[in-house]
């Protein structure tokens with residue numbers, strides 16, 4: 001039995017001629033101006049800026065040292081359930097089965113994701129937030145991707161008011177309900 005290996009799409013046995021003949025000076029002179037980037041100017045600039053900014057943002061597992069920065073971020077969004085009691089927030093962010101990641105720029109928390117997962121099948125986004133100054137740089141998808149990778153699971157379920165955003169990312173819509181402690185006749189507050 002004989003095998004034919006392919007090199008640049010050409011069977012090795014058929015390559016009597018070099019695949020790329022040496023270029024002469026004349027060929028080089030014949031070349032036109034460098035190819036233009038087909039993306040329109042504003043979009044191209046934005047993509048470049050986003051790529052540049054993303055190199056200075058690192059995604060790290062949440063640790064207590066990030067707590068104040070994360071609370072400041074959440075407070076600016078008005079999500080009081082995370083700001084009322086810092087110690088409780090820390091417990092929630094670092095509880096078993098919870099994966100919390102932070103996006104850091106110059107050591108400052110500029111984004112965060114909290115995912116709850118069984119590690120294998122189900123995973124739910126509990127919180128996703130980007131600093132307003134850092135929005136529009138694809139940090140959201142980066143945190144979602146890293147969040148699912150770290151947490152484990154086949155998908156991310158999301159309960160959100162930001163429906164349009166997830167639809168743009170390709171999420172499919174499914175109906176859902178929430179039962180509160182009150183609905184179930186349990187005492188205490190839902191956030192307690």
Ligand SMILES: CC(C)(COP(=O)(O)OP(=O)(O)OC[C@H]1O[C@@H](n2cnc3c(N)ncnc32)[C@H](O)[C@@H]1OP(=O)(O)O)[C@@H](O)C(=O)NCCC(=O)NCCS
Pocket residue numbers: 077125127128129130131134135136137138139140141158159160161162163164165166168
């Ligand atoms: C929603 C959020 C996480 C997106 O993060 P991001 O890193 O800025 O997202 P991306 O860079 O991937 O995408 C930005 C794009 O999404 C769009 N977008 C943002 N919010 C949107 C919404 N509610 N509906 C539709 N599109 C939205 C932006 O207009 C932008 O569009 P463009 O690319 O055409 O300019 C961020 O805006 C945020 O933290 N919002 C407040 C908190 C929130 O709503 N969290 C999600 C709840 S689970």
